[in-house]
Amino acid sequence: MTEAATIEVEVTAIDQVTPLIKHFRLAPVDGGTLPAFSGGSHIIVVMHGAARAHRNPYSVLSPPNRLDAYEIGVRRMEESRGGSHFMHDSVRVGSRLQIAHPVNLFGLDKIARKHVLIAGGIGITPFLAMLEDLYGGPVPYELHYSVRSPEHAAFLVRLRRREGGRVHLYCDSEQQAIDFEALLGNQPLGTHVYVCGPGGMISRVAAVAKDCGWPDSHIHWEQFSAPPVGDAFEVFLARSRISVHVPPDQSLLESIEAAGVEVPYLCRGGVCGFCQTRVLEVDGELLHNDHFLSEAERASGKTIMPCVSRARCRSLLLDL
Amino acid sequence: MLVTGIKSKPVYAPLRYDAGGRYHVMLGQEVGEAPLLRVLGDMSGSPEALARTRVLYVPLRAAAAGAAPAAAFGGAGVADVRIFGTTAALLEAFRDLLGRALMGTRLYVAGPESFIGLAMKIALEFNLNKDEIRAEECGTRARRVYCIHCRTTTENVRTNIVTCGGCTRSLLVRDHYSRRLAAYMGVMADAEVPGELPPIREVFA
Numbered sequence: 001m002t003e004a005a006t007i008e009v010e011v012t013a014i015d016q017v018t019p020l021i022k023h024f025r026l027a028p029v030d031g032g033t034l035p036a037f038s039g040g041s042h043i044i045v046v047m048h049g050a051a052r053a054h055r056n057p058y059s060v061l062s063p064p065n066r067l068d069a070y071e072i073g074v075r076r077m078e079e080s081r082g083g084s085h086f087m088h089d090s091v092r093v094g095s096r097l098q099i100a101h102p103v104n105l106f107g108l109d110k111i112a113r114k115h116v117l118i119a120g121g122i123g124i125t126p127f128l129a130m131l132e133d134l135y136g137g138p139v140p141y142e143l144h145y146s147v148r149s150p151e152h153a154a155f156l157v158r159l160r161r162r163e164g165g166r167v168h169l170y171c172d173s174e175q176q177a178i179d180f181e182a183l184l185g186n187q188p189l190g191t192h193v194y195v196c197g198p199g200g201m202i203s204r205v206a207a208v209a210k211d212c213g214w215p216d217s218h219i220h221w222e223q224f225s226a227p228p229v230g231d232a233f234e235v236f237l238a239r240s241r242i243s244v245h246v247p248p249d250q251s252l253l254e255s256i257e258a259a260g261v262e263v264p265y266l267c268r269g270g271v272c273g274f275c276q277t278r279v280l281e282v283d284g285e286l287l288h289n290d291h292f293l294s295e296a297e298r299a300s301g302k303t304i305m306p307c308v309s310r311a312r313c314r315s316l317l318l319d320l
Numbered sequence: 321m322l323v324t325g326i327k328s329k330p331v332y333a334p335l336r337y338d339a340g341g342r343y344h345v346m347l348g349q350e351v352g353e354a355p356l357l358r359v360l361g362d363m364s365g366s367p368e369a370l371a372r373t374r375v376l377y378v379p380l381r382a383a384a385a386g387a388a389p390a391a392a393f394g395g396a397g398v399a400d401v402r403i404f405g406t407t408a409a410l411l412e413a414f415r416d417l418l419g420r421a422l423m424g425t426r427l428y429v430a431g432p433e434s435f436i437g438l439a440m441k442i443a444l445e446f447n448l449n450k451d452e453i454r455a456e457e458c459g460t461r462a463r464r465v466y467c468i469h470c471r472t473t474t475e476n477v478r479t480n481i482v483t484c485g486g487c488t489r490s491l492l493v494r495d496h497y498s499r500r501l502a503a504y505m506g507v508m509a510d511a512e513v514p515g516e517l518p519p520i521r522e523v524f525a
C-alpha cells in the first residue's frame with residue numbers, strides 16, 4: 001500500500017467521551033464521500049508528528065451507511081510511542097490527517113444464527129459499527145461490555161438508546177464480571193462469538209469457548225498490538241541492497257519505510273499477515289509480537305511480521 | 321459421456337471421537353451401527369462424555385431391528401438411545417434436537433451416502449460446519465438422484481442410467497452432488513438422439 005492510496009481528511013469534531021477516550025470525526029477535505037465499509041472495519045490514520053510519522057489502526061465506529069465522515073475512538077495508551085498521545089494532545093478541530101481505505105479483518109459471519117459480541121474498554125469501537133448492520137435484522141445478537149467503572153463506559157448512551165436490553169454492562173468497580181462459562185456454555189448451535197478488548201480478555205474468551213467445545217471457526221477476535229519498544233538493531237535488505245538502523249522507539253516496518261522501501265500492510269497491528277517478510281539470515285533472536293504466525297512458523301526463524309516484531313541480534317538479513 | 325473427476329462428490333473419512341466437543345450426537349442407519357459402536361468404544365474411558373451423548377438409529381431391515389441395537393448402544397454406555405422405524409422419523413427427531421442443541425455439539429453420521437446427505441442437509445440449516453461434523457460412508461452406495469428437468473428426486477438408484485420417477489425421462493447419473501438437495505444430479509441421457517442410451521449397468525452397489 002502506498003501513500004498515494006491515502007485520503008486527506010479534516011477533523012470536524014472531537015469529544016472527550018471518557019477520561020481516557022477521545023472521539024474524532026474525520027471528513028474528507030474535498031467534501032465528497034468516503035469509501036464504503038462494513039461493520040468491524042478499521043482505517044490506518046497517518047499522523048505527521050514533529051519527529052516522525054505515526055501510522056495507527058483504528059476501528060471505524062460510525063454507521064456503515066454514513067459516508068460523509070468516519071468516526072473513530074482513540075484511547076490514550078500509557079506506553080504509547082506517540083500515536084495515541086499525538087491524537088490526544090496535538091490534534092484539534094480543523095487538523096488535517098491522512099487515512100488509508102477501510103479494511104475489514106473482523107467482519108460478521110454471514111450465515112451465523114446468532115452473534116455474541118464481547119467488548120472490553122476501547123474494544124467497543126468495532127462493535128458500534130457492527131451493531132448498525134445487525135439492528136433490525138433477523139439474526140439475534142447480544143453485546144457484553146466490560147469497563148473499569150461507569151465513567152469509563154464510552155458510547156453507552158448511544159448503545160442503550162437503541163439496543164436496549166441487548167446491551168449488558170459490567171463494571172469492575174462494582175465487582176461485576178462477565179461469566180464467560182455461563183455465557184459461552186449456553187449458546188444455540190450456529191452462534192458466533194466476537195471479542196475485542198485487552199489481550200487477557202481475548203485469550204480468556206478463546207480458552208473458555210474451546211473448553212465449551214466451540215470450533216475455532218466460530219470464534220473471532222481483533223486486537224491490534226502496538227509495536228513494542230526494544231533494543232536498537234541493524235537490518236540488511238537483500239534485494240534493495242541497503243542497511244537500515246532500527247532505533248528503540250521505531251518499529252522495523254517504520255524504519256524500512258523511512259529508508260524508502262515499501263512493504264505491503266493492512267493493519268500495522270500484527271493481525272492481517274500482509275507484511276509477512278522472509279528472513280534470510282539472523283544472527284540472534286527474532287522477537288515475535290504478532291497474532292498471525294503459528295508456533296511452528298515462529299520456531300522456524302524464517303519469517304517475521306515487521307509491523308510489530310523486532311529482533312535482538314547482531315545482524316538480520318531480510319528478503320526485501 | 322463419462323462423468324468422473326467431478327469435485328462435488330463428497331469424500332468421507334472413518335469416524336473418530338472428537339474429545340474437543342462437549343455434546344455428541346450420533347446418527348446411524350442400518351450398517352452405520354458398527355462405526356458408531358467403534359466411536360463409543362473410543363469414548364469408554366470418559367463417562368462424562370458418554371453421559372452427554374445421544375444416539376439416533378434406524379435399522380431399516382427387519383432382521384436388524386428389535387431390541388438388539390438398543391442393547392448394543394446401551395451396552396456401550398450411552399444413556400440416551402432412540403431407535404426409529406423410518407429414516408423420516410429419525411430426521412425429524414434430529415432436526416428437533418438440533419433446534420435445542422448448544423454450541424459445542426459434535427455430529428457423527430454413519431450409514432449410506434444417501435442417509436449422510438439427508439443428515440448434512442439438516443445440519444447445514446443450523447450452520448454446523450466441517451469442524452463440527454464427521455461422517456463415515458458404509459452400506460449401500462445407492463444414490464438419491466435429482467432430475468434437473470422435473471425436479472423429482474428418485475431414491476435408491478444403483479444404475480448409471482435411471483428412469484426418473486417424475487417425468488420418466490432416462491437420466492444419466494452424474495457425480496455432481498448438491499448438498500442443499502442431498503442428491504446427485506440426473507440429466508437426460510438421450511437428449512441428442514432420443515432412445516439412444518449407453519448400456520445400463522449397476523454401478524452403485
Ligand code: FES
Pocket residue numbers: 264265266267268269270271272273274275276290292305306307308
Ligand atoms: S501489517 Fe498486518 S500483520 Fe503486519
